[in-house]
Amino acid sequence: MKLLVLFVFSILSIANGYKVLFLVPFPGTSHWLVLQSFVKELVNRDHEVTAIVNYPIMNFSSPNYTEILISPHFDLSTTFTQEDAHKSADESYFEKVRSYDTYCTKSSEYGLNHTNVQKVIHSQDLKFDLVINADFFHDSWFMFAHKFNAPFISICPYGYSDFFDRANGLLTPWSHVPHSLLPYGDDMSYTERVHNVILSAYDWWFRNWVLLPQQNEIAQRYFGHLAEPGKPLPRIQDLYQNISLILVNAHRSTSKPRPLMPGIIHYGGAHIKPPKPLPTDLQQYLDTAEHGVILFSLGSYLQASKLPKEKIDMFLNAFSKLKQRVIWKFEDETYKVPPNVLVKKWLPQTDLLAHPNIVLFIAHGGMSGTFEGTARGVPMLFIPFFGDQQRNALKSVASGNALMLKFSDLTAESLSTALEEMLTNKVYKNRAKEIARLFNDNLVHPMDEAIFWIEYVMRSKGAKHLKSNAAYMPWFSYLLLDILIVPVIAIAIVYLTLKTVFREMKSSVNKKGKKQRAKKVK
Known part of the structure; x- marks a missing residue:
């Protein structure tokens, strides 16, 4: 039944x-x-x-x-x-x-x-x-x-x-x-x-x-x-x-x-929902991170493993000097990395960002990832590449919860400086939490x-x-140009008409005066 x-x-x-x-x-x-x-x-x-x-x-x-x-x-x-x-x-x-x-x-x-x-x-x-x-x-x-x-x-x-x-x-x-x-x-x-x-x-x-x-x-x-x-x-x-x-x-x-x-x-x-349970290995990696974890992802299209080798090694060298752990979305899981770095082909990004031990999100500035980082209240370090990514990054920088590095100008020094700034200055974290409250405060x-x-x-x-x-509506009607043009044309017509009439009247008067003067001469 x-x-x-x-x-x-x-x-x-x-x-x-x-x-x-x-x-x-x-x-x-x-x-x-x-x-x-x-x-x-x-x-x-x-x-x-x-x-x-x-x-x-x-x-x-x-x-x-x-x-x-x-x-x-x-x-x-x-x-x-x-x-x-x-x-x-x-x-x-x-x-x-x-x-x-x-x-x-x-x-x-x-x-x-x-x-x-x-x-x-x-x-x-x-x-x-x-x-x-x-x-x-x-x-x-x-x-x-x-x-x-x-x-x-x-x-x-x-x-x-x-x-x-x-x-x-x-x-x-x-x-x-x-x-x-x-x-x-x-x-x-x-x-x-x-x-x-x-x-x-x-x-x-x-x-x-x-x-x-x-x-x-x-x-x-x-x-x-x-x-x-x-x-x-x-x-x-x-x-x-x-x-x-x-x-x-x-x-x-x-x-x-x-x-x-x-x-x-x-x-x-x-698309952002309450976080789901993480895979056991990731959950344990995060839970046991005494100084927190940095999440690094360049999205679904960009493949970190295809970055220039000198850039990859530069990232890994900078990460190796940190006391924090790093989870990097990296397509080649066999790549040799420092002990504090974990590479994975694919990551449950939004669920990871919800973990309280995530202290920084290094991202490319895609709209979805930016919103996920914002909603979870995580400060972000952007390295934008194409499309609207730079715009998204700079907007977050202006909001005070992020910094941005340009990929073509990226150096070991600039990366290390940015990481130290964001990991030690609590202003970014506090601002990220404040913006997260605004982002999540919706009627429904x-x-x-x-x-x-x-x-x-x-x-x-x-x-x-x-x-x-x-x-x-045609653009000229939308901007009221037709409303402006009609009276202007009407005034112009009246003006030209009156001008013509007065000219003709003046001409007629002049002709009549000439005739009268001609009669007097005779």
Whole structure:
């Protein structure tokens, strides 16, 4: 009887759930580690989720979950090698803007061209209530929303971009809102504001005149069969304006205030949960560390074992002089290391950071790792490489819970100095604990808030009432230029008309006077 009741309830829960198509076109492992927590949460809340992904969710299965793999996935190293990552630390901000096109455009097309994805594109019997695209400049994938005539949401693992504002009816005020790559606050100096305007304008130009046209061409090619006579496919640019919701990997405690529309929701920290028990060897290593443990990880893409050998040896030499122990995410576990250093191919990073004996987190500045260190109240020493990592690092430095070293300028002396400063100066630890209290002080857990809004969009069939009509206004109307121009034109017309009339009247009077004078002469 109990089994029958459970079966009935399971059927009812599935029946009450929605059907979600979850798209993860970018093969970045760090992104997927965060995004899969959304997939699991939706499934656990009895929604039927079909996910197109590059990697399977390990140790997870459910009758509500269908996984469509892009396998083999796009090899990022063909366009962005480990050596490129090492060099990109010295790239200009303009080069960073252009770099997204290098691998995002190619991986967009690679995924759409995959046999398993093609089956979904050409399917006739699939229906979905919502399409979620894990967007990392893979805008062509939003065309799935058009195919299935469903509202769509974007989840952005990398943080905020100005075009989110425009899609929701807001022009980003560059006077006090810095570009997403810049480490500035909302009190920029004159030169910083000039820099911000130039970079933001360049980013706008690059997106609208380079990136989106390429994404649109890809979408038109792979979804062209959906076009009908007299009814062509929408442009990606127009489709994006109809987005229902944008979930942004940001948090109010680590970002300066900026104007925010109701269709943009922050989810920073959504993937962070209460720590799970650590493997026995790691637990013992941490528990018995009299002077604490330093955690060193460069994330999921960068491989520490492929750093230049002189850099690896420099790190190990500096660590060997410390009284603290070090756990280093290092892919070659056979590499000879000092007695106080433990190397592991993979680490339960967020769970390790929660251990009270972790005294310092050496990281590359990825968004997820930065949030994990922030949430756990651990001071951080950043060595950023590419993308938004330098921005994240410098923001933490400005907050007082971190220091940053530039990889290309890294020396044994600068590393040892930074380690000594952070391990002996309690200011960083105290500030880290203070920021952690702010980060964790939420009305509800960020995951619960994000899922609420995802379900809200499905319940309200697109949440169209959240979208301001300003999203569809031409820029000159948005800025009231038409309001200013019309009276100016009207005044100009009246002025020119009166000027013409007076000129004609004056001319007429002059002609009449000449005639009268001519008569008098006669």
